[in-house]
Amino acid sequence: MGHSKANSSQQNHANPLIAAATSGPGKLPEYPLISPEHVMPAVQWLVSGTNGRMAAVEAALGAPGVKAWDEVMVPLEEVAATIHAVWSPVTHLFGVLNSPDLRKAYDEALPLMVDLDLKLGQNETVYRGLKSWQSDAGAWGKLSAAQRRIIEKRLLAAEHTGVALTGASRERFNEVEKELSQLATKFSNQLLDATKDFALNMSSKADVDGLPEHLLELAAHEYARRNKTQPNVKDGPWAITLDGPSFIPFMEFSKRPDLREKIYMASIKRASSGERDNSPLINQILVLRREKARLLGFNTYAALSLSSKMAPSVAEVRGLLEKLLNAALPAARRDLEDLKAFRKAHPALDGKRADGASTEALSHWDIAFWAERVKEAKYQYSEEELRPYFPLERVLDGLFALVKKAFRIDVRRAEGEAPVWHEDVRFFKVLDEGGKHIASFYLDPYSRPQNKKGGAWMAGCLDRWQSPAGLQIPVAHLVCNGTPPVGDTPGLMTFDQVRTLFHEFGHGLHHMLTEVPHIEAAGINNVEWDAVELPSQFMENWLFHVPTLKSLARHYQTGETLPGHYIQKILAARTYRSGSMIIRQLQFAFTDLELHEEFDPAGKETAFDVQNRHMTRAGVMAPHPENKFLCSFSHIFAGGYSAGYYSYKWAEVLSADAFAAFEEAGLENEATVANVGMKFRKVILAQGGSRHPMELFVEFRGRKPEPEALLRHEGLLSS
Template sequence: MALALYGQRILKRISSLTLAKRHGYIVLVPEIGEDLPEKNPLLQKNGLPEFNNLTIENCMAAIGKQTLEFEAGVREIEDQILQNPVKDIFKNVLNPLENLGAPLDTTWGLSKTLYLGNSTLMPTKSYLSIHDRARRARASKFNSSQIYGAIKDSLNKDNKNEEQTRILKKFELEGKLNGLDINVADKSKLEECLNKLAAEKDRFKTKTEVSTKLFRHQIKDIKVVRDFPVYLLKSMAIDPKHCLDGPWIASLQSHVYLPFMEHCPDRELRWNVWQAMVNRGSTYGNKEYVTSTHLEEIRYLRREQANLLGYKTFADMSMETKMAGSVQNVKNLLLILLQRAMPAQERELLDLHKFATNSGFKGERIELWDVPYWRRKQQISLFDYKEEAIQEYFPLPKVLEGLFSLCERLFKVTIKQRYEVSTWDKDVKFYDVFEPHSSAPVAGFYLDPYTRTDEKSRILQNSGSMVGIQNRSLIADIKPLAALIFNFQPPSSDKPSLLTFKDVNLLFHKFGYALQHLLTRTSYSEVSGLSNIEWDVVEVCGYVLSQWLYNKDVIHSISSHCDSEEKLPADMFDMLVNIRKQTAGLDLCRELYLSALDLELHSTKDFWLDIVRKLWPQYRCFPLDKMDSHPCSFTQIFVEEWAAAYYSHVWARVIAADVYSAFHEVQGDEQQIVDVGKRFRDTFLALGGSCNPGEVFRKFRGRDPSPKALLSSLGLKQAKRAEVK
């Protein structure tokens, strides 16, 4: 009854509004739509979305209504806090917020699914409008000084379990980072700083995108492209329908650049394309698109932001949301890994140069623009690597069957396809996830596997996406719902969809990511699944599942030749294991360098080029090209969300390898493997963001993490001092 009356008060306040103004934006009531909520087809009676009838209009209408309701609900809670002291923070504040946020988050998730799965149903402009509106509305609960004060008061009281404490600390940290602890003058400075920062990031992004698109080198000589795979020729051809005839365009687009560098036999042409890539945003190119001034301004503004919030550097502020805890802990790990990766990098480059020289290479040394090409050639020579031959062993239906069987074996779940479910395309399938304790599904997910050029242009050939449509919430009575969207090649008239090994790896990785969302056991969506997980461990479960691809039994279960139905031969399996180790030191040193560069850029005031010159020889065995200006197009840290967090990719791999080693240590003993699987299910998959990740790891492994397992899996010698704190 209390909740019903509470909801009526909120709706009454909404109905009296002509427009809502808050935090500098205006939302007009007409965006709500006249037919909501009764006629809004976002959800069916079975709780699943009515994708067949979803339109831009009803998504926009739903998000308009739900954001207004949410913001009105936040104001209602603020008024109650002002009128009466909060006796029960969860009953009076957090439970109502949970109920208010559930429909908003679902509509947001559905819109993103359509945006990635069918761009004709959800164009970029429409999705960005929904995304921005939902994000700003959701942020209102973290920008409320009344809610923040009530949260801080409650933290000092007893009678809270671990999950509840993590939720309160999440709100406290969000409030602190939003400036709720600082005085009015500093808040004004912070707001001005963040506005300037957003503008600088936008300029950096725009100029990088333009300079990336501007480079186009036309190739007419068929000798240059004679070894190019068909998919690359199609991507480069001016007329894809006649991709074998040319001409072709070499560009810096991500889906073209790396495969081009791997297959182009013309060294001078490779150098030209590489130079264009690393010179983006530099003063050596078009002055109109120079980004170095924006780079330094972004660094300055982030430093000012951190200082206003009480942190010495932006990197120190970043560590508040990371498992690592401190910049020094990250540097310690990078150093441990570098001690083994650097000597390996030196050996690998010597071996690669020797191989290239024996194959006709005339250069004095292997340069950065040579590595992709000669590494591929070396793979073929050493391992007889033929991607097309391997691909024939991995038909998608068999891979899915083996993947689901592995999850059922390890985590005691059952995955079943449900038919006659509304989807956004005929190829999309829906699966229920069952656990032994319940006859009803505990979660569900959509799988959209195949490329559709006109509809899924935002999912690149070598990438995929996992969208958490709904978080689990016992308070709002909502089950987890996800969508997995890929761009795999569709089946032909005589063959099923065949996956490359990279595709298989991607599928396993994204499914591991999805499992953490689907199998969470938390009560609140605020810490459900991937919510509130520290950034440097958010990819751990994905890496853990993909590690199983180097287990012979798993490869046996997911492989079946498309013609003979034979399993992947032992020599091919060994080849895949060895290829992972081929240039492991070289690849790891690159990631370590970028991680160190990111941290240094956000820890010091030194000029960016001086930082590059200092760090480069510590991590790379190549001379630094005088025109190499790679930080000027380092969008991951200057535009995206990886500032002072790029190291997270390496950190997650370290944790995941250590987790997987627990399975590896008991290989051959099925009962022990099942026991480890249950422990992983009860910790990493169940706890989500409701527990500190260091404690989650200790609950699973019984100790702190170590980089030994990652070094071992890459064929690198183990460090003597290997503990990561």
Template sequence: MPETPPPRASRELTGTPAAFTDGCRRDMQRARAEADRARRLGPAGGVDTLEAFDAAFASLGEAASRASLARNVHPDAALRDAAEAAEQEVDALSTELSLDRGLYDALAGIDVSGEDGATRYFVSKSLRDFRRAGVDRDDATRARVRALRDELVRIGQEFGRNIKDDVRKLELDPGDLDGLPEDWKRAHLPAESGRVTVTTDNTDYVPFMTYARSATAREQLWRLYRLRGHPRNLDVLSRMLARRAELARLLGYPSWAAYVTEDKMIGSEGAAADFIERIARAAEARMARDHAQLLERKRKETPGADRVDPWDSAYLQERVKAEQYGFDSQSVRPYFEYARVKEGVLDVTARLFGITYRPAPDAPVWHPDVEVHDVTEGDELLGRIYLDMHPRDGKYKHYAQFTLASGQRGKRLPEGVLVCNFPRPAAGAPALMEHGDVRTFFHEFGHLLHHVLGGHTRWAGQSGVATEWDFVEAPSQMLEEWVWDPEVLGRFARHVETGAPIPPELVRRMKAADEYGKGLMVRQQMFYAATSLELHRRAPDALDTTALVAELQERYTPFRHVPGTYFHESFGHLDGYSAIYYTYMWSLVIAKDLFGPFRAAGLLDPGPARRYRRAILEAGGSKPAAELVRDFLGRPQTFDAYEAWLNA
């Protein structure tokens, strides 16, 4: 077998906008050529036909991944625009090929009865995807499907761009910063006017809402945060819902929710709705207790208060944890300096999974902030990871793992990118993280590991995080468990001034405090899940999205809707996840079950980790997710571990 070429995909993000476009179009030309070869070979070509089919969509995937990454992170606005246009071209070709009856017939006629299970699964899943795309519809229907899919790509880009580019600013008096950490205040010094500027970026917003004592200032920032994307995304969302509903009807489904849930583990929109209600009911009593504690705490500051406002929630939860559970979140921040946390994530995952991260300082990068590591096992190069970890103008505002290149055994090494917005280290001022930031780091790094370790499958279409969408969060959610273990944290969480490791007793208090608020968190997640599902279950004609979201918020959470705010206009998951935000909680149910063998053996015992790596991570999308779980646990998944966690 020829040697796999070294990682090189990042070079495409270091040239001119025109060069970037040319690179994407070369991949599109390769895709067309491989699709032509598959049609020409036909069913008689057997595995050769299948390899050509796989190569066609792999080439498209490479271009689509690079374009999505560049659109979200590149510092050059002109290149971001070129990436957005390239993404539209690539998606248009992908739609065209998914509706190509000749390509479908070539694949459908192949006899794979003698092939391995992964190949048989790949073919059956690909044929199902062709049918779901509308390949068997008449010419007029296929033409309309193609037009709708192209339009939805543009609408989705517009929706995300309106969120990303809408960074709002609030000017406050220095006194409004009372309660915030000193390092945060040093990074927000007053201007000549004497006022301090706070933005709606998460690095400002989350600490402010957690620690600021001024309820008036918190309310101002909270309201501003819920105006991101407004009013432009109100119309964009309406168009998105209308086009999705029309596309679903063309393909024979009563709603977009019915269409998009069909090929997930959950199987149907009704099952998704039932799952949301099951989780909501399970958390109801706990939510009520959590909220009662918040209201009791608020009455200490506002006697006679009859409700907790949404801008009070994070602040009051922090006060309850400090006063009733003996834990102040600020007390752990000095132990979570960014550089040490990063090294801790690398060290812990290397130990668990038997890999090494080797710095690659000469790798081409799109911004000086980006760090690059090659992932190795012994002398074998497994892939490359890029860490783009700090906020900047024009960059994606949340936290995610992006694909730069999908791996394939013998052909390409996987390259993945972690895109985050953690505090930036500055000269003489360490970047201190919240414990929640550390948890996010581990979570997103779990996706990166899945991408790299699963990036060596026979078929490109099964590479990396290629499982059903409602399973993809489970490996990352499970890795969050490591941030609660005193032994794990003791390896890297050291006081920024003294170097002393974090005391185990402090970790235990932190864990006990985290148990508080669980009911509120779960019900908030069910509000998000119900919002995403219900927006796509109802007829979009004359649908008042703001009224629906207000109704759902007050059904699932104890917080009233505030007129004049528009959460859904900046709910970015409505683009990518559409109706299936429930997948986060569905995956968490699985993650709690997967964690059992690790809990039993010890979190730093490599035994379960190596079995887990082989059974789940390395398998990529070569089996249905339920089979992957069964391969690791030796049984089907159950609800028991999640229920025990919720009721702990």
């Protein structure tokens, strides 16, 4: 028996997931040591250990007398920290270093994690104990406002995990949750696979007419990687994929309408047929979400979703979206007319179809190409011309200088001080103005379509936590999908990619500059979903401040600062097609809301009918009849944005209004920027989820948010 225990202990010690979870606060994951075979044993260990810890919490809650935070909530925080230490590295690697073996291990362990999550959320002893604590005025009064909010949100979350359900209803709820979790994973995997499956292979110079050099390099290397050959940038062959850094510039620059059509059709039909078909999953997910909402006493899933959001009701959300649509739709119609007129006047700018078919009518696959041509003519620059001025290293230097000025923090490179999962990954430390190490972050900047999902995100690696064993400082994962270095050329960014980096860094600041000592309200934890984008979208505004833009835009070969005429054009181009960009986001938001509010999955209309109706009502071109965008809408079917996609626009109103406080104080005055910046840091960033976001916003701004600043920034404010 003793021998078996010793073996078990040795195995646990050899498992890097368990080792990190038992090393005390602040232990960074040993990413290079984590293998798929570690996942299941670590999760089994976690489940077993959590059961033991919860028994102690239940005993404390069941004992007579006034409860203390330390005897109830601190053990619950320890449980949360242990779960995070085991499962967070697994979900992280699943997104950035996916493999068939890891996927298999993840799929096997996921039901255990869902069970554990449900068991914790549905722990009736904890729920009843916290409820009675809440109703004891004397005990409740001894807690801080942050502690009370943590318990209130925990009770709400418990109610959302079915804690009040009994018998058959509880059993069915648990089945639904498990099915939804598996369907989300399947949706995500099939989308990743469908993206990976597709390649547009090209072998003649005519096929690549108009394509910029960086895309030819990327495409030659992609073809070589797929076919295990040597890349030939000059003569090909080349392969274009549905991954953003490949697909987007191809649609903007290819002078082959027939090839644009081919890749556009592949994009809108992605994951909608054959063995990768997400269509049936969409209906299954919507049916189960509706059932879940009704089990919890809500009429619709949207009502359930909004019960934990900042927005008070579906009606209020729709009201804001309609206001934005009314401002944006006339501008979007003008955008389309401008584009048509320019195309008619300059037909020679585009090429011919290889099949000789007419290109007279404007098609969906022409929009990005002609929008880029109008932009070049109007502002006389292309995204590609700017790319050499945005090497990643220079952009980072400028970003770090900005946050030093605005928030009085120092970002230091710390490569080699933390284990990383890929050679591209960098590690950084964040110091306060006194030189104290207050946070760290990883940056994984480049696209790797073979094993890394698309998009960009920030996720917590470690949360800030004043544990009994000492302070754990926050650590963030910042993940982007920028254009990787090719040969001697460093990773050069488009302006849009720079904007994405600033956006994710805003989330990172929210996570890293928190001063809340409790895991459950530190950083973005406990922040209402529709307020969580405030700091990220706030950071994007700095790119339109000339001194900031100059500080991060230097030519990678000559060191020349971005010339003034480019800067003026970037500022002017900020509102270029803003109406068109906004209506696209509104189409997604309206579709998401209706699918989770009025839509009946068993009714006559399909989810795609709803999608097309909103694309028509809030659009300027009828959607393509074969458009199956929903099959790749992972935000709402495999992410956290179900009945919550509106939150991007909701938070844009908050962030534009917050940035207006800096504009009003004077962006050129470093002292006032630092003063307003420190107020933003101390009120919005430092307090994380410890107070309601509306309360924090009003404290920072002196009033409730107003949409005028957003409409002004977008050039849509009628004056």
